Amino acid sequence: MPETIPADSVGLxxxxxxxxxxxxxxxxxxxxxxxxxxxxxxxELNADASNAILICHALSGDHHAxxxxxxxxxxxxxxxxxxxxxxxxxxxxxxxxxxxxxxxCKGSTGPMSLNPEKxxxxxxxxxxxxxxxxxxxxxxxADALGIKQWAAVIGGSLGGxxxxxxxxxxxxxLRHSVVIAAAPKLSAQNIGFNEVARQAIMSDxxxxxxxxxxxxxxxxRGLMLARMLGHITYLSDESMRSKFGRDLREGKLNFGFDVExxxxxxxxxxxxxxVEQFDANTYLLMTKxxxxxxxxxxxxxxxxxxxxxxxxxxxxxxxxxDWRFASKRSRxxxxxxxxxxxxxxxxxxxxxxGHDAFLIPIPDYLDIFSSYMDxxxxxx
Amino acid sequence: MPETIPADSVGLxxxxxxxxxxxxxxxxxxxxxxxxxxxxxxxELNADASNAILICHALSGDHHAxxxxxxxxxxxxxxxxxxxxxxxxxxxxxxxxxxxxxxxCKGSTGPMSLNPEKxxxxxxxxxxxxxxxxxxxxxxxADALGIKQWAAVIGGSLGGxxxxxxxxxxxxxLRHSVVIAAAPKLSAQNIGFNEVARQAIMSDxxxxxxxxxxxxxxxxRGLMLARMLGHITYLSDESMRSKFGRDLREGKLNFGFDVExxxxxxxxxxxxxxVEQFDANTYLLMTKxxxxxxxxxxxxxxxxxxxxxxxxxxxxxxxxxDWRFASKRSRxxxxxxxxxxxxxxxxxxxxxxGHDAFLIPIPDYLDIFSSYMDxxxxxx
Numbered sequence: 001m002p003e004t005i006p007a008d009s010v011g012l013x014x015x016x017x018x019x020x021x022x023x024x025x026x027x028x029x030x031x032x033x034x035x036x037x038x039x040x041x042x043x044e045l046n047a048d049a050s051n052a053i054l055i056c057h058a059l060s061g062d063h064h065a066x067x068x069x070x071x072x073x074x075x076x077x078x079x080x081x082x083x084x085x086x087x088x089x090x091x092x093x094x095x096x097x098x099x100x101x102x103x104x105c106k107g108s109t110g111p112m113s114l115n116p117e118k119x120x121x122x123x124x125x126x127x128x129x130x131x132x133x134x135x136x137x138x139x140x141x142a143d144a145l146g147i148k149q150w151a152a153v154i155g156g157s158l159g160g161x162x163x164x165x166x167x168x169x170x171x172x173x174l175r176h177s178v179v180i181a182a183a184p185k186l187s188a189q190n191i192g193f194n195e196v197a198r199q200a201i202m203s204d205x206x207x208x209x210x211x212x213x214x215x216x217x218x219x220x221r222g223l224m225l226a227r228m229l230g231h232i233t234y235l236s237d238e239s240m241r242s243k244f245g246r247d248l249r250e251g252k253l254n255f256g257f258d259v260e261x262x263x264x265x266x267x268x269x270x271x272x273x274x275v276e277q278f279d280a281n282t283y284l285l286m287t288k289x290x291x292x293x294x295x296x297x298x299x300x301x302x303x304x305x306x307x308x309x310x311x312x313x314x315x316x317x318x319x320x321x322d323w324r325f326a327s328k329r330s331r332x333x334x335x336x337x338x339x340x341x342x343x344x345x346x347x348x349x350x351x352x353x354g355h356d357a358f359l360i361p362i363p364d365y366l367d368i369f370s371s372y373m374d375x376x377x378x379x380x
Numbered sequence: 381m382p383e384t385i386p387a388d389s390v391g392l393x394x395x396x397x398x399x400x401x402x403x404x405x406x407x408x409x410x411x412x413x414x415x416x417x418x419x420x421x422x423x424e425l426n427a428d429a430s431n432a433i434l435i436c437h438a439l440s441g442d443h444h445a446x447x448x449x450x451x452x453x454x455x456x457x458x459x460x461x462x463x464x465x466x467x468x469x470x471x472x473x474x475x476x477x478x479x480x481x482x483x484x485c486k487g488s489t490g491p492m493s494l495n496p497e498k499x500x501x502x503x504x505x506x507x508x509x510x511x512x513x514x515x516x517x518x519x520x521x522a523d524a525l526g527i528k529q530w531a532a533v534i535g536g537s538l539g540g541x542x543x544x545x546x547x548x549x550x551x552x553x554l555r556h557s558v559v560i561a562a563a564p565k566l567s568a569q570n571i572g573f574n575e576v577a578r579q580a581i582m583s584d585x586x587x588x589x590x591x592x593x594x595x596x597x598x599x600x601r602g603l604m605l606a607r608m609l610g611h612i613t614y615l616s617d618e619s620m621r622s623k624f625g626r627d628l629r630e631g632k633l634n635f636g637f638d639v640e641x642x643x644x645x646x647x648x649x650x651x652x653x654x655v656e657q658f659d660a661n662t663y664l665l666m667t668k669x670x671x672x673x674x675x676x677x678x679x680x681x682x683x684x685x686x687x688x689x690x691x692x693x694x695x696x697x698x699x700x701x702d703w704r705f706a707s708k709r710s711r712x713x714x715x716x717x718x719x720x721x722x723x724x725x726x727x728x729x730x731x732x733x734g735h736d737a738f739l740i741p742i743p744d745y746l747d748i749f750s751s752y753m754d755x756x757x758x759x760x
Contacts, residue, residue, distance in 0.1 A: 027635070028635035029635070127635075128635040128636070185626065186626070187617055187620065187621055188617075188620035188621050188623070188624040188625060188626065188641070188643040189612060189615075189617045189620045189621075191626070191641050191643050191644065192608075192612045192620065192643050192644075192647055193612060195608070195641075195643070195644045195647055195648075196605060196608045196609050196612070196647070198637065199601075199604070199605055199608065199648070199651075200580065200605050202637060203601040203604075203605070204601075205585055221579075221583040221584075224579070224583075225576060225579055225580050225583070225605065228572075228575070228576045228579065229576050229609065232569060232572045232573060232576070235569075237567055237568075237569045240567065240568035240569045240572065241567055241568050241569075243568070244568040245568060246565065246566070246568065246571070246674065253672060255407070255408035255409070255507075255508040255668075256508070257578065257582065257664065257668075260671070261568070261571050261575075261671065263568040263571050263572050263575070264571065264572075264575045267572055267575055267576070268575075268579070271579075284637065288635075288637075291640070291641065292633060294626065323703075
């Protein structure tokens, strides 16, 4: 944690765990007889529980969205830029709930958790989970917390897909859905990149068909490659150019295969640190949830018909340099919402940061996000 | 080979090998005391050797650019669409020379070749080669074939970079330089993708620091991943969408990690077949040559100054959906040529095929390419 907690941070936070013993039926046909969800909350729930906001995380995210876990903690939660006193998701007004998705590796039941039937970690036996499964599990968390209706469900990237699915599957349980840097479904190119990442992990000899925990190893090389590749898709060509250009680490070419360009050094570092922080089986599950997300599929491949179910108002935000989920993908969502006569605000933010822009405090982005969220305060 | 040889094919062709025993000094500071170049020729060299054209290949290409190697050969050379009687590179008029680059794995001296000093394959001891090294070696091939000046040096992608380097390094030895789907240098994103490919290969336990030949294995997983990733960057998002969309191989989701989407099946197949055809050490060398290519670097990072050396006329072609080397990269080349007062024709072809478009018989592309090449005939 910084010397002094910034005034606009929620400060020290403590993760919590809730255990559920009602079986959860999953899209894959299997079910979890019992499971736990790790979550954090920021701000105070008001008397009629009308000020609650659910934050949904993306591929490699978790429930630690804001604040610090300890005095020593140097890094704040992943969405510190948007959650806190006076920030777009204003904890002086809202009660914010952020949970780790099922299948995760940061506290919620997932591949690293004990499989009660086998008395060893689930590993590859953990069922494939979908965005719809996550939304169902988050609804149970809401029940447990006494929240009948969210003021808003909010997320970026894969998190935005959850916010969209919430509006379709539980129309009466949210008033607003905020969908940032998302897409109505993955493109063949998106799936292709995910498949390369999966093959990198699954072809690593230390993957052991997913049973690597039992061998006390991790598929380090594969997970590192997956992260390096993913990272390129999170940045824009421009942002990589301005960050690294063709800068050489030692100022000259060495005509070898060690790091020569700064961008190589950066990507290797990103991959190496990620391996220490994330579980490969969870990474595989998250990429599958992305591939499978396609709410229109249940409605004759008509997204407008799928969204007809929704009663929420929508804010959709995209970023000009995002090529992973380009603005035109967000406009597909906006068009479907307009076709189904929904109340939608859309903003395309000029930003050179690529897909990662949704995590970055870009003034125009924060302004638009804040002014939309202010409407919700009035609404309560 | 098809039942009957198409009338516009050069038909049966035979690769040739030329041995050179004058040492070749390389940019990396090392030199090759002797080496061989594999090449093919199509058409007839005229009396004054003024109708010769050099074809330069790209990352995974080779000297087999047109025609068939045998009656059984089902697949023609990689640029069959552009080389042959009546085609843009018209073998009724031109004498076409296509060589395999040094460091290659299809006949020219490379990592798989015997290292005379060690009496075993070079493997990782093969020196790093650059585009400039290739151009120097190709100049010696020209000498050996009695070609003082090429009518044109032509290439796509990495091949286009060689065509550009030829015009700078040997201004008097070519009259035209045709640079297709290329870039003046790689971007940080381009280098990033290459680095992920290299890490995939080098981190494969069967790579053995490049000495895998001696272990009678190949870094299959790594090379497959490198090819899968590369392939995504050769196609456009649109072309992948139109080719595969989100089509499921079995028409339904299986909630597992086997192939589900057609695009996964396609990429795995591309990766698997490539592993049988290409050498991992060569793949590493080719990606390095791409990373290092930067002709402006020798001229104060001023591409216009670099191109001032050139005496050739230029044709630059790019494709609208190419995001690996986007049109704006080609326009950087065109601007530098205009700034240095060179004769340049530029055409941006509307095509949805992505980077691979330069290999595809797109009518507008073939028409523009042909009409430019017709000028050369008149010129002779």
